[in-house]
Amino acid sequence: MVEPQSANRSIPFKAETIQLLNILIHSLYNDREVFLRELISNASDALTRLNFELLTNREVFEAEAEPKIHIRTYPDEKLLVITDSGIGMNEAELIENLGTIAQSGARSFIQAAQEKNAHLSDIIGQFGVGFYSSFMVAEWIQVTSRSYRIEDSAATWFSEGAGTFNIEPAEYEHRGTQVKIKLKEDAAEFLEEFRLREIIRKHSDFIPYPIYLNEGEEKVNQQTALWRQSPQEVEETQLEDFYRQYTLDFEKPLLHLHMAVDAPLQMYALLFVPANPERNIFSPRKQDGLKLYARKILIQEYTQDLLPKSLRFIQGVVDSEDLPLNVSRESVQSTRLMAQLKKLITNRLIDTFSRLAKEKPEEYAKFWKTYSVFIKEGIATDEEYYEQFMPLLRYHSLKNTTEWISLDDYIESKPVDQQKIYYILGDDERSIINSPHLEVYKKRNLDVLLFTDPVDPFVLMRAKKYKDIELVNAATEKLDASESQAEDAEQEKPETQEKIHTVISRMKTVLGEKISDVRVTHQLVQSPARLIDAEGALTPELQRVYKMMDKEVETPARILEINPNHPIIQKLAEVSESEEIGKAVIAQIYENALLIEGLHPDPAGMIERIQKIMQSALE
Numbered sequence: 043m044v045e046p047q048s049a050n051r052s053i054p055f056k057a058e059t060i061q062l063l064n065i066l067i068h069s070l071y072n073d074r075e076v077f078l079r080e081l082i083s084n085a086s087d088a089l090t091r092l093n094f095e096l097l098t099n100r101e102v103f104e105a106e107a108e109p110k111i112h113i114r115t116y117p118d119e120k121l122l123v124i125t126d127s128g129i130g131m132n133e134a135e136l137i138e139n140l141g142t143i144a145q146s147g148a149r150s151f152i153q154a155a156q157e158k159n160a161h162l163s164d165i166i167g168q169f170g171v172g173f174y175s176s177f178m179v180a181e182w183i184q185v186t187s188r189s190y191r192i193e194d195s196a197a198t199w200f201s202e203g204a205g206t207f208n209i210e211p212a213e214y215e216h217r218g219t220q221v222k223i224k225l226k227e228d229a230a231e232f233l234e235e236f237r238l239r240e241i242i243r244k245h246s247d248f249i250p251y252p253i254y255l256n257e258g259e260e261k262v263n264q265q266t267a268l269w270r271q272s273p274q275e276v277e278e279t280q281l282e283d284f285y286r287q288y289t290l291d292f293e294k295p296l297l298h299l300h301m302a303v304d305a306p307l308q309m310y311a312l313l314f315v316p317a318n319p320e321r322n323i324f325s326p327r328k329q330d331g332l333k334l335y336a337r338k339i340l341i342q343e344y345t346q347d348l349l350p351k352s353l354r355f356i357q358g359v360v361d362s363e364d365l366p367l368n369v370s371r372e373s374v375q376s377t378r379l380m381a382q383l384k385k386l387i388t389n390r391l392i393d394t395f396s397r398l399a400k401e402k403p404e405e406y407a408k409f410w411k412t413y414s415v416f417i418k419e420g421i422a423t424d425e426e427y428y429e430q431f432m433p434l435l436r437y438h439s440l441k442n443t444t445e446w447i448s449l450d451d452y453i454e455s456k457p458v459d460q461q462k463i464y465y466i467l468g469d470d471e472r473s474i475i476n477s478p479h480l481e482v483y484k485k486r487n488l489d490v491l492l493f494t495d496p497v498d499p500f501v502l503m504r505a506k507k508y509k510d511i512e513l514v515n516a517a518t519e520k521l522d523a524s525e526s527q528a529e530d531a532e533q534e535k536p537e538t539q540e541k542i543h544t545v546i547s548r549m550k551t552v553l554g555e556k557i558s559d560v561r562v563t564h565q566l567v568q569s570p571a572r573l574i575d576a577e578g579a580l581t582p583e584l585q586r587v588y589k590m591m592d593k594e595v596e597t598p599a600r601i602l603e604i605n606p607n608h609p610i611i612q613k614l615a616e617v618s619e620s621e622e623i624g625k626a627v628i629a630q631i632y633e634n635a636l637l638i639e640g641l642h643p644d645p646a647g648m649i650e651r652i653q654k655i656m657q658s659a660l661e
């Protein structure tokens with residue numbers, strides 16, 4: 043049925059639209075060019091919707107017309123005209139779509155824009171205000187459209203962006219929509235062909251329909267979306283070109299992942315691990331996040347919900363057929379599909395890292411050097427994925443200070459009866475290797491992982507176990523260095539015990555309040571003594587966490603543990619109590635222990651005493 047054609051009518055915009063237009067018209071927004079992206083994306087949506095219609099309906103006006111988008115400029119009249127052969131709109135649809143329906147994003151946009159310190163650029167980027175964004179550059183806009191329905195007639199919508207728009211019947215021969223923009227004085231740049239090309243290449247390169255500019259016969263957009271091709275067909279150089287164009291990073295990426303998935307949902311992704319996590323200042327990527335497309339149409343420039351936060355260094359594109367095309371940008375986040383996509387992508391990424399570690403350990407070592415801190419952050423903070431991140435951990439160990447070993451490697455090579463995974467905390471490998479705490483492990487030929495990264499204690503806050511095997515601190519674990527009962531019996535002899543008691547009480551007198559106690563340990567081999575935390579003190583892990591967070595913590599005086607079998611300790615018992623040398627040796631034993639724990643406040647201060655001890659040794 044042919045609708046009765048009405049004469050020119052003036053209709054008020056919805057209240058929210060008026061507010062939105064007010065903000066946009068008066069905005070001094072630098073990235074005004076996005077208006078073109080919005081119009082092209084509307085045109086592209088209209089073409090896709092027509093394609094759907096054509097699947098089931100042959101009663102379509104101009105069914106054979108080529109699906110395309112055409113942009114024309116008329117510099118003398120300052121006109122920019124964007125035409126598409128999409129689904130089109132009749133009069134009622136023009137009124138509804140461009141005037142009276144409050145856009146889903148409008149309200150949130152206005153709210154966000156009215157907030158203090160709001161940056162319009164962030165907000166426009168975030169909400170994508172669609173068609174109306176053209177009012178940033180337009181004095182007026184005229185939209186003429188002819189719907190795909192044969193019986194419909196054409197109509198024209200016109201507005202200067204104030205409170206109302208006009209609607210009237212039109213003569214328009216072709217199916218689709220023509221958006222005519224009279225550019226503001228200061229928006230003449232959008233009449234320049236090179237500028238338009240630049241914008242199209244930047245924002246709409248992968249729109250699935252050809253975009254023509256003025257009389258040019260070549261389409262301006264590339265149209266082929268590399269990520270939608272089969273991974274086997276894409277060549278290494280194409281990937282590198284794509285990555286370079288995408289990030290302006292001229293270093294090759296460390297790794298890429300090309301996914302083409304059909305089930306449980308349909309998606310393509312092309313992801314990269316950059317050689318360096320810092321974006322360079324020229325990078326067109328201004329924030330973390332992946333570019334999200336639905337059927338090649340850009341939905342969101344920076345999508346952070348597709349990855350765990352700790353994998354924010356990943357660059358690339360995700361494209362899913364399953365995302366509804368008309369999904370508004372703000373509702374993208376909350377769809378169930380996004381959670382599914384995130385899971386799929388994250389699992390595949392973790393899998394790719396694991397495979398790299400297995401198949402190309404040297405390349406994994408490079409990855410680990412740069413990104414270990416991110417993976418460790420993931421373990422410390424990511425409730426959902428921390429367990430999956432754990433097999434990616436790599437450490438040096440007491441027995442292997444040159445190659446990285448995983449927790450799985452450690453478990454595989456440990457003796458069957460060893461029930462725990464041992465680690466030791468320290469500031470650098472060279473000094474912890476010499477820690478007295480490790481003597482018993484060396485003697486017993488047990489391996490210990492060296493945790494020297496400042497973020498390792500954070501990892502330990504969450505990761506108490508791996509594959510049901512407890513991770514324990516070698517420095518606080520009680521392992522006995524004496525392997526036979528005979529050795530024990532020797533230690534327990536009454537005369538030995540008495541000697542040791544003498545030494546202990548002398549040490550307590552000499553060291554006074556510097557220590558909370560002196561006692562015997564059987565965990566030492568070469569060293570005469572070591573320091574351990576007093577009972578009730580914070581664990582060494584927590585002490586380091588606090589230190590990293592710059593929090594002052596009081597550590598109660600430590601306990602000095604002595605090795606009853608050490609010649610220095612045994613000889614000390616024979617030195618008369620009044621002799622100065624005995625006191626000097628005790629003070630030096632304590633300070634040596636401080637030094638090796640990295641706790642000595644003034645190592646050079648020991649020199650004088652050491653010289654006295656040397657002198658006495660020579661006499």
Ligand SMILES: Nc1ncnc2c1ncn2[C@@H]1O[C@H](COP(=O)(O)OP(=O)(O)OP(=O)(O)O)[C@@H](O)[C@H]1O
Binds near residue numbers: 126140174371
């Ligand atoms: N070129 C076009 N052809 C057909 N319909 C169009 C065209 N441009 C806009 N429309 C209609 O007008 C509606 C409003 O467009 P607008 O750009 O304001 O928002 P949107 O595209 O729905 O959302 P977004 O904010 O994500 O762009 C569209 O949903 C569509 O129905």
